[in-house]
Amino acid sequence: MLYTTPRSTEDALRWQQLRIGSAAWEGWPLKFQRMAFGYYEESGWLTAAEGLNWMREHDRLSLSTPPRGGLAWFESNDRVTVFCGVGDGRVIGPGVAGVVGLAVQTDLTGYRGWSPAVFPFAR
Template identity: 40%
Template sequence: MWKLLDVSRPRAARRIVIAATLAAVAVGTTPGVAQAYASSASGTVNTAGTALSVRSGPGATYDSWRTVADGATVTLLCQTTGQSVTGTYGTTTTWDFLSNGGMVSDAYVYTGSDGQVVDSCVYVGDEPSSKTNPRSANGAIDWAFQRNGSTSYENLCLAFVAQAYGWGGSGWNTAEIGGDWESSHGYLKTSGIPPRGALVWYHNSVGSGHVAISLGEGKVIGTSVGGGVGVAGYLDHDSYRGWSVAYLPAAW
């Protein structure tokens, strides 16, 4: 049986090797000049034999929804700051967002560098202060991952995202109505990849609409993914409308 691992490995120095593919995208090292990073990079999990927990957010307190084996190759889509972890490659607060939608501590991933190697993860902006959500974006995503695979929320996508953000309900009858409200009030954006924590809105064939929560980097978590709660690409659902800040003005 795999032993789940986040911390507890002895500190070891990481040999710093800048891969040629990453060096090619760097633009300047002059102080005050922004550094450009790759949009994705490969890494190798190194835990000395145990499985590494993939978590819903950047910390060991977030839900562990799967594991990756020691020696596995993973794809990093972005990196963010989170809980400090001491692992195979020393102590770091950097967490890597993987192509499956989860996060692992960079302390256990060999990337060829002690520093940042991919773009920073982009979070959605704050909702209006007149109606702040009880949960943060990472808290909402964690709540959603705790229900990964559940079929209890089928046909209740709007209730799912509202409850993920800490409300009892959205106050809207359908996601189509919610998406219409976001659009008519200037909150719906149709360009760019939905940032982490955004509400992602869709039309559907029955006119009730659909909504999910963005994990960032083109991934969402929501209902109706293989018949239950799961992770999908943000364009996997038909009739994508756009994304908005997590603003639910009628929520209760």
């Protein structure tokens, strides 16, 4: 099934790159990604953990390197966070410290897989 988002992948990545260095998104990795892709109302998931569980239940996770625009899910110490694939194994989003930045996917712990940028309940 093909999913489209209000913002294209390239526009979503530009939106995120403009926020590199911002600590305003601490604790809101899912909201950050949802808004990057152009959804401004809640996704229907209260936490990134709920989003990851939905992706698992709907067989949307792939264990390969996240492609450009794919949501990269991480789970470590009972904390789930989500980044966006930039390409070449890099991801962008609010990291564990809550500051938006770029990271290499393999340098982060707890990779659970990537999914398409799907927010099935968002508007």
